[in-house]
Amino acid sequence: MKAFFISFGCKVNQYETESIRADFLSRGYEVTENPENADVIVINSCTVTSSGDGKSLYFLRKARKLNKDAVIVLTGCMPQASPSISEKIPEADIVTGTKQRGKIPDLVKEFIENRQQIVSIGKYCADDKFEEIIPGDFSGKTRAFVKIQDGCNQFCSYCIIPYARGRCRSKPMEMLKKEISELARNGHKEIVLVGINLAFYGKEYGLRLIDAVEECSRIEGVERIRLGSLEPEMISNEDLLRLSYIPQFCPQFHLSLQSGCDRTLQAMHRHYNTAEYLTLVQKIRNIFPECSITTDIMVGFPGETDEDFEESLEFTEKIGFAKIHVFQYSPRNGTRAAERPQISKSVKHERADRMKALAGKLQKEYLKKQVGKTVPVLFERESSPEFHQGYAPDYTLIKIPAKKCEKSLRRMIFYVKIKKSEKDCCIGKIVQ
Known part of the structure; x- marks a missing residue:
């Protein structure tokens, strides 16, 4: 079976989505980047603003139109903060919050067997401990x-x-x-x-x-x-x-x-x-x-x-x-x-x-x-064939020109002298 994952909102949500992904992989699922051919679609929602709610719900409804047969899971902050609203969303087969994320694969199995919507939103207590979840491996990420x-x-x-x-x-x-x-x-x-x-x-x-x-x-x-x-x-x-x-x-x-x-x-x-x-x-x-x-x-x-x-x-x-x-x-x-x-x-x-x-x-x-400074840059995946790109310690985005068919510098650190600045990044050259 194939599973698709999408995360909205903060870096904590991104971390938790990687954890859910790792859990599904450990149970024999394949991960797909295309929701149209997924058997399970997991949407990790954000509720910090109304636009966060809107993005999560928009994708949920779009996913249902694209894939009528998939098991769709709505999880994250939106259901936890608004359970009475979230459980009435017909496109979601499973609605769960920010607790007990390790149960999501089991809930999927239960839904497949019974074909009845599942709403499982745990309540927080004052003495709750930090929840141990499977760490994601962030494969493909720098x-x-x-x-x-x-x-x-x-x-x-x-x-x-x-x-x-x-x-x-x-x-x-x-x-x-x-x-x-x-x-x-x-x-x-x-x-x-x-x-x-x-x-x-x-x-x-x-x-x-x-x-x-x-x-x-x-x-x-x-x-x-x-x-x-x-x-x-x-x-x-x-x-x-x-x-x-x-x-x-x-x-x-x-x-x-x-x-x-x-x-x-x-x-x-x-x-x-x-x-x-x-x-x-x-x-x-x-x-x-x-x-x-x-x-x-x-x-x-x-x-x-x-x-x-x-x-x-x-x-x-x-x-x-x-x-x-x-x-x-x-x-x-x-x-x-x-x-x-x-x-x-x-x-x-x-x-x-x-x-x-x-x-x-x-x-x-x-x-x-930043122009004129020489800084160490950790290079990431190229966004275009014309540039290698990465971040300086202060999180300035640095790009350097790439030669045609030159191998990736991803996960490597090089010193770069910054030659000029643009709207949202700086352009530089690797130095010894």
């Missing part, structure tokens, strides 16, 4: 994601994720070391540590995220360590100093800002203000002069005035981010922000356009500053 943390205790007023993921819990250190060692043996030079609220790693064990990074750095074959999105209030001076002593650490800090206006941050129930955020960025840049600071910014939060938005724009420019993910606020049922008076779609759209224009300007300025 970088490997490793989920080391799940859940969130923050309850920002706009966010449904604590309901979709439960409370914070961390992967035990021995499990983490075993998984990363296996990935390194399989040729993965770069490990990306990810989580729902990654900076909370290890809290129940008396550990911190830096402890996981240090353990990872001791594993033979790991040449790069990168971190997923971080909450600004959880990063201490000691953490930064200890990170600076790790040669494999890639100095890209994705610090989720959400808004550059203190009034909006307070209404969002974020746990920092702009002065604290700025101080943290200054400390990072002092310790890591070659770092990049990237972020997420929301526009159109309920109650955000024109003055608030202008303040957010001004602060964003002041920080000078290397890259920004801009998104419009969308109400999530069950959150406090959804109950407040909403801003019109046209205003949100106009603010998003302005913030994206600023983001493009800042990215262009950041890339220009």
